[in-house]
Amino acid sequence: MSNNTRILTVDDSPSMRALLNHALTSQGFDVSQAEDGIAALDWLALNEVDVVITDINMPRLDGFGLIERLREGSRHRDRPILVLTTESSEEKKARAREAGATGWIVKPFDPQKLVAAVRRVAH
């Protein structure tokens, strides 16, 4: 079902982007990359995407800020957005959910886990 699911990964860490890219493309996803919230907004202004995966702590515009900006408009109001987090405490989850995230991926992730999370939210 997901062979052409388009994913935008947003992370300021090149190695994390590379890892995400590797894990997702090997499963047949279409992956694009942005290095922070602003770059993601720029990219999204011109491109279509099915799922956004974003880190939280990033320069310029962090993940929560990005989600807030995306949810403001109707175009991405119902877009599945997963946040990358290093903690999975209930507090953090509530926080992510409150910020508008659809779900989360706990770092470090294994590829299987990542793909399962994406499939869970991909329309």
Next chain:
Amino acid sequence: MNAEEIQAIFFAECEESLAAAEAGLAACKAGTHDADTVNAVFRGVHSIKGGAGAFGYVALQAFTHTFETLLSDVRDETVAITEPLVDLLLRALDTLSDHVAAARGLGETPDDAALQAELTAAMAANAGAAPAAAPAAAAAPEPQPTATSSASDDDDFGIDFDSMMDSIAGELTGGDAASDDDKPVSKGWVLKVRPHTGAMRNGSEPLLMLREVLELGGRCVECDVGQVPPLDTLDPVTGYLGWTFVFPDDVSEASVRDVFDFVGDDCGLSFGEDAPMADVRLPAPATPASAPAAPAAAPIASTSTSAPAPTEAAPAPSGGAAPPAPPAPPVPGQSIRIELGKLDKLIDAVGELVIAQAMMAQRLAGDGLAVTEELAMLEGLTRDIQESAMAIRAQPIGSVFSRVPRILRELTASTGKHVRLDVSGESTELDKTVIERLGEPLTHLIRNAVDHGIESAEERLAAGKSAEGTLTLSAEHRSGRILIRIADDGRGINRERVLQKAIEKGLVAPDAQLSKEEIDLLIFAPGFSTAQQISNISGRGVGMDVVRQNVKDLGGRITIESEPGSGTTFTLTLPLTLAISDGMVVNVGDQTLVVPLANVVESLRPAPNEVQGLGSRRAMINVRGRFIPVVPLHEAVGALGAVEKAQDGVLIVVETEGAGRAALLVDAICDQRQVVIKSLDTHYRSVEGVAGATILGDGRVALIVDVDGLVSRSLSGMSLAEAA
């Protein structure tokens, strides 16, 4: 891209993260510990941790975790920033750096047990004052009534989560096998699901979750439609439906809960046949008076078609419990990563463009079209492109300076000498290649300064100095070059001993009469070492000549100023870039030469009475009351048929590092333009007095004059000739 390439990216990133953290901590140490600074440190360590986990560097990950936890306390201001704490963090950073090196296979994994304990103690010390995680979690706004077993807080490494996922994977296959009709429905356990409105916000789709439940092996036995209202009062975004599923016994409750992990209690779950289905949550009244939502929420809520509006208000009461979003960290400007090779290609092409432009200008000038507007435009653009291309390669020297504190800490540990560091001009920019090749000589000079220059505390006190030594590092732009100073306030160079040693080693004749400066320069002689006992810090005397060679290779020079008893200053003078510079094209007899514009102060055509003869061969020119020696360029380069008398030619006043100002006598100035520097070393060999060569507009090759070298050689030659 394979795993190794990703790993290489990770390690490059580690270096950046370490440097950023180091810079942040240095700022903390200097008294700047605002949120941005602390967050920068946190982010550096955090980013290393993320990758360490992904690549399975267990020791690195464990250490970064402890480190990060303490930093997170610092960031949240539950741990106060004190001097000892910053010192502890700095030590932790050093160890982290060693961990990274070990992960790279460049050393042993450091034994960090004691340090970990210290870091943990720093957290624990404040745990009583501000109980951080546990109570906050308990106060979390949406406690799930039945969530006791599975929703346990995963530890930060996500290991529990992993095993959960594994179990899902297991269940998935088990579920497939069990999904056939031969399983009696009555067997197994029951789940009742009712997605509330909230399960549809944030892009969640309850249908996908229900599908996943089916994939796990659940069978839908009942759909509760009893709550669906008449059509005219139906709210399309309210969850009126509830489903009852039956699972085979071999499907774990945890794996099913996990499906609904993302929606939390926005989805009512009841386990067990007797448990009641969660009630329908009816939409909130149009204007929820109780919700202290932002004013903007009210108008949205009143337009009832807007889906997320009612739920937007719901989490608001919990807003107080959640920490505010971390402030945006300092913005170093948007950046992209470019492979260096591509950049070099661009720079090369720009170099060729500059030459081509010059050639075209020359051709047009030959056809009487020199004053072409388009040509001027092209020239301006070419210059813009060149400057932009150069700026791409420029980096602040701070990246080199930021390594110094660590070097000093290590030196303090091994020598017992305490050294304070003063740094200025970190933001001075210069070419990346220069920066990269600067690290080694700089490190060596610093080690040398601490090891040989700065005295022990006792010695310093006896000499009436403060016990702590001071090392000053500075960088600045000076007439198209960059000046880097490394100054210590130590004992200065012991010239007597240097000279004695040089004589012993046969580097100078026993009866040689050397000036102070010449003696100082002896320390750069190959094979020279004055350390009474060879220390393991500044090497075995193979260093200083290598330092000088490194600097020379960069097109720079190094000078020493030393005052016995009060310290030594090394000054490195380096070019900003290695590729292109501005030059003045001059004619000298049958030769065309290029004088780097960086050296040129002014040019003038002297009146006969302004030039004064000094002896038979030497002349001085009076420039506004100041006498400057005239250096006939034709003599220095052996050009034929050149102007001999200053008043017949043009004098170019140049500034030199070593010999002050001098006036170069040339026949005429032809042009002033950008020249692409081609090294003579690579194409021919190094020639004294010549900095390199370039290709002129007409395709001829012209030598670029090394003004410093040529002037000092020429002037000293004169003084010898005079003495004779």
